[in-house]
Amino acid sequence: MTFDTHYFDIGRLDRLSYKNTFVHRLDPRVKVIATMLFLFTVISFPKYEVVGLVPFFLFPALLMAIGEISVRFILRKVLLVSPFAILIGVFNPLLDTQTIAVISGIPISAGVVSFLSILLKFALTVSTALLLIATTSFPGVCHALRRLGLPSLFVSQLLFLYRYIFVLMEEAMRITRARDMRSFGTRGSGIRVFVRLIGTLFVKTVDRAERIYYAMLSRGFKGDIPSLGRTGIKAADLTYLTATVAFLAVFRFYRVTEGIGRLAQGLMQ
Amino acid sequence: MSHHIIEFEDVFFRYPDGTEALRGIRFRIIHGESVGIVGANGSGKSTLLQQMNGCLLPTSGTVTIGGISLTRKTRQEIRRKVGVIFQNPDDQLFMPTVFDDVAFGPLNLDLDEACVRERVRRALGTVNGLDLQDKPPHHLSGGQKSSVAIASVIAMEPDILALDEPAANLDSKSRRALILFLKAFKHSKLIASHDLDLILEVCERCIVIGEGRVVADGPSGEILSNRTLLEENSLELPLSLQRG
Numbered sequence A: 001m002t003f004d005t006h007y008f009d010i011g012r013l014d015r016l017s018y019k020n021t022f023v024h025r026l027d028p029r030v031k032v033i034a035t036m037l038f039l040f041t042v043i044s045f046p047k048y049e050v051v052g053l054v055p056f057f058l059f060p061a062l063l064m065a066i067g068e069i070s071v072r073f074i075l076r077k078v079l080l081v082s083p084f085a086i087l088i089g090v091f092n093p094l095l096d097t098q099t100i101a102v103i104s105g106i107p108i109s110a111g112v113v114s115f116l117s118i119l120l121k122f123a124l125t126v127s128t129a130l131l132l133i134a135t136t137s138f139p140g141v142c143h144a145l146r147r148l149g150l151p152s153l154f155v156s157q158l159l160f161l162y163r164y165i166f167v168l169m170e171e172a173m174r175i176t177r178a179r180d181m182r183s184f185g186t187r188g189s190g191i192r193v194f195v196r197l198i199g200t201l202f203v204k205t206v207d208r209a210e211r212i213y214y215a216m217l218s219r220g221f222k223g224d225i226p227s228l229g230r231t232g233i234k235a236a237d238l239t240y241l242t243a244t245v246a247f248l249a250v251f252r253f254y255r256v257t258e259g260i261g262r263l264a265q266g267l268m269q
Numbered sequence B: 001m002s003h004h005i006i007e008f009e010d011v012f013f014r015y016p017d018g019t020e021a022l023r024g025i026r027f028r029i030i031h032g033e034s035v036g037i038v039g040a041n042g043s044g045k046s047t048l049l050q051q052m053n054g055c056l057l058p059t060s061g062t063v064t065i066g067g068i069s070l071t072r073k074t075r076q077e078i079r080r081k082v083g084v085i086f087q088n089p090d091d092q093l094f095m096p097t098v099f100d101d102v103a104f105g106p107l108n109l110d111l112d113e114a115c116v117r118e119r120v121r122r123a124l125g126t127v128n129g130l131d132l133q134d135k136p137p138h139h140l141s142g143g144q145k146s147s148v149a150i151a152s153v154i155a156m157e158p159d160i161l162a163l164d165e166p167a168a169n170l171d172s173k174s175r176r177a178l179i180l181f182l183k184a185f186k187h188s189k190l191i192a193s194h195d196l197d198l199i200l201e202v203c204e205r206c207i208v209i210g211e212g213r214v215v216a217d218g219p220s221g222e223i224l225s226n227r228t229l230l231e232e233n234s235l236e237l238p239l240s241l242q243r244g
Helices: A003-016 A028-043 A054-067 A071-089 A110-135 A138-147 A152-182 A191-218 A235-253 A256-268 B045-051 B075-081 B098-108 B113-126 B142-154 B172-184 B196-202 B227-232
Strands: A099-103 A106-109 B006-014 B020-029 B034-039 B060-065 B082-085 B160-164 B188-192 B205-210 B213-219
Touching (some): A003 A152, A028 A054, A028 A110, A028 A138, A054 A071, A054 A110, A054 A256, A071 A110, A106 A110, A110 A138, A191 B075, B006 B045, B020 B205, B020 B213, B034 B196, B045 B160, B075 B082, B082 B142, B113 B142, B142 B172
Parallel strands (some): B034 B205, B082 B160
Antiparallel strands (some): A099 A106, B006 B020, B006 B060, B205 B213
């Protein structure tokens, strides 16, 4: 992937968050809390859990469906970061060779199961976190964090990061384009030129930071970024939160898949 | 009304790297005047505007605004009176949404919530930007960005407006809207620009700056039709005066 496509990819994730669906309209605080609860519930499962994790895919699936987020987009992103999870678990089958199950004559070692469990947990947590960003505007998430008690300095940093990542990337894109236009083949695109480009970008950024600081001072900046609370918690938000908590509690403490299996068996007989 | 007088007296300014940007600027602007500042690239226009609200302080000489002499201590007070609109709207719009950005100044003036919302509404209304409220600045076009940058400054209701190259990067329609807005703004204003037609239309007075000094100061019509003076300062006659 070239720099341009990376840039437009981030832009796409950002644009998704400005849609107007039921999920997008929910109060950001509620979504942050629900996502946190979901993450903790998934992580709380023991090392060899596989079956119990599967039903949890219902949660991101529902979010995707109601929030009108493309499945392929989220899948691509999950695949992009999957090497990290794979690296963590890939040696488990070699280290933990004790057989714990036999399926159709093939012995399954504990390591394979725990590896699978890691992959499932990874897919669940990353896709849900991505969906939070895709269904909530970044400033919304920041204000939610602020109102949930995160220090203002930290939130200000996040807000500036969001505001200027696009400006910075556009600047980097312009610089690389200018280089590509005047470098033919490999000449001009080597590491030494690259280092200088980074230097230029850094100097430009420092200059810009100074101008931004002047602009902030001109408008009475005194060390804290003030903000107005925009939304209150509505009935829909509470319903969503209650439903999520109920969903998580049921799927965590009651073996849903087993229940469905039993039910099916009962019906067959 | 004597309290909105802008006075520069022998203002010198040297950047830390040794560049002498201003070398004895001297002028006086009375309330309600609109003044164009023109000059070649690097003549000191932007530096001069940054002295207006204390982003930079003179190395020697005095800047007096509304009877208050500009020092490190009086900067805060002067910033309430003077709204400076910088050249690049990306530097001016630092908050994540348009609403937050326009509300930034009023919130820092410690106004209550209802008042802040009213100010934001009025300021965005003035620049026809009410429907942009919830957008993030990076989704705006260049013209929209500069409108919002203006709104973010007028939301503080300054007595004096200082603009650095306000029409740069604007399409004709946005530029026209800007000119109409500037004409309607009744308080004092200082506009630094290379767009001499804009200066001719908006400002009754014009100051030419060259190498950090005031080269000429007089009615815009007179100065901007003086071909020799303009050419000496790397400028040329405004397009509207070139024919005939």
